[in-house]
Amino acid sequence: MGNRLRFAMIFCPAAGGGREGGARILAASGIGGGEAATTGLPAVGGSDTDALMQGLVMGLLACFGLVVAGAVAMILVHRRHLRAWRLSQPWAASGGRWNIARQAPLALPLPGRWLAVRSGNAPQVREMLGVEGRPVPWSEALSRAGERRLFVSAAVSGWIFVVGRGLPDPVQDVDALYLFLSKASRSLGEVQFFSMDRVLGHHAWARLRDGLVQRGYAWSGVTEWNEGRLTLEERLLDLRCHEYGDATPVGWTGGVTSEIDNAERVPLLARRWGMDLAGATEILLQAEGVRSDEGNEAA
Numbered sequence: 001m002g003n004r005l006r007f008a009m010i011f012c013p014a015a016g017g018g019r020e021g022g023a024r025i026l027a028a029s030g031i032g033g034g035e036a037a038t039t040g041l042p043a044v045g046g047s048d049t050d051a052l053m054q055g056l057v058m059g060l061l062a063c064f065g066l067v068v069a070g071a072v073a074m075i076l077v078h079r080r081h082l083r084a085w086r087l088s089q090p091w092a093a094s095g096g097r098w099n100i101a102r103q104a105p106l107a108l109p110l111p112g113r114w115l116a117v118r119s120g121n122a123p124q125v126r127e128m129l130g131v132e133g134r135p136v137p138w139s140e141a142l143s144r145a146g147e148r149r150l151f152v153s154a155a156v157s158g159w160i161f162v163v164g165r166g167l168p169d170p171v172q173d174v175d176a177l178y179l180f181l182s183k184a185s186r187s188l189g190e191v192q193f194f195s196m197d198r199v200l201g202h203h204a205w206a207r208l209r210d211g212l213v214q215r216g217y218a219w220s221g222v223t224e225w226n227e228g229r230l231t232l233e234e235r236l237l238d239l240r241c242h243e244y245g246d247a248t249p250v251g252w253t254g255g256v257t258s259e260i261d262n263a264e265r266v267p268l269l270a271r272r273w274g275m276d277l278a279g280a281t282e283i284l285l286q287a288e289g290v291r292s293d294e295g296n297e298a299a
């Protein structure tokens with residue numbers, strides 16, 4: 001009887017519809033009225049099925065709405081805490097401007113373009129870059145940074161800095177810069193490049209590891225290079241990066257364009273990514289006995 005009962009349950013709705021069709025199937029299967037009554041099976045009509053499906057759909061939509069609402073709430077809370085954290089940092093000054101002044105000016109001006117290598121092996125860096133001759137003191141390297149050659153610093157807190165006009169200029173040839181950084185990174189590991197012109201607002205920064213570009217951006221009136229995802233440090237510093245083909249921004253905000261702001265914040269980004277040139281120079285000059293009591297921070 002069990003098989004006949006399952007047969008009746010499956011085909012009951014299709015046999016003419018309603019209870020009459022079910023009765024015909026039960027009769028054909030040899031199940032009497034008494035037996036059918038003892039099964040306790042409720043009659044389910046089309047309207048009941050529709051109501052059940054509608055309830056299920058509404059429940060799923062409600063769950064999805066709760067998930068979306070929770071995600072939006074988490075994003076808003078995160079943005080609020082992030083903004084509060086940014087305003088509490090010492091490099092954030094009042095009025096939304098960024099304070100990059102040092103407590104004591106450096107004795108020598110800094111170049112606007114440099115390379116930072118995460119390494120403690122200065123001879124290896126010199127060999128890879130093809131720097132010949134004896135190492136020169138960092139004070140001499142800064143005074144000669146306008147020469148078309150490269151000067152390599154001693155290691156400072158796990159970083160080595162390279163200055164000189166021998167570094168490719170992204171304004172003149174961004175492809176040459178890319179090839180130079182890729183080759184250096186394949187040999188040295190992590191390399192970072194920074195460039196800024198506070199007068200024209202031109203700026204560039206890049207970070208590569210093992211020959212792969214993690215982040216690269218260069219702007220010189222137009223976007224020369226924009227590769228990789230915007231880093232957290234760039235977001236925190238409110239750096240504004242343009243896509244390829246974007247129109248040159250016009251207008252002024254507080255008397256300073258966003259491109260000038262970007263150029264001024266390049267040292268801050270370098271500091272966030274690892275170590276900035278000014279901080280390393282201060283340590284190197286102190287080791288040489290050069291006082292940081294006069295001069296400018298950057299040329």
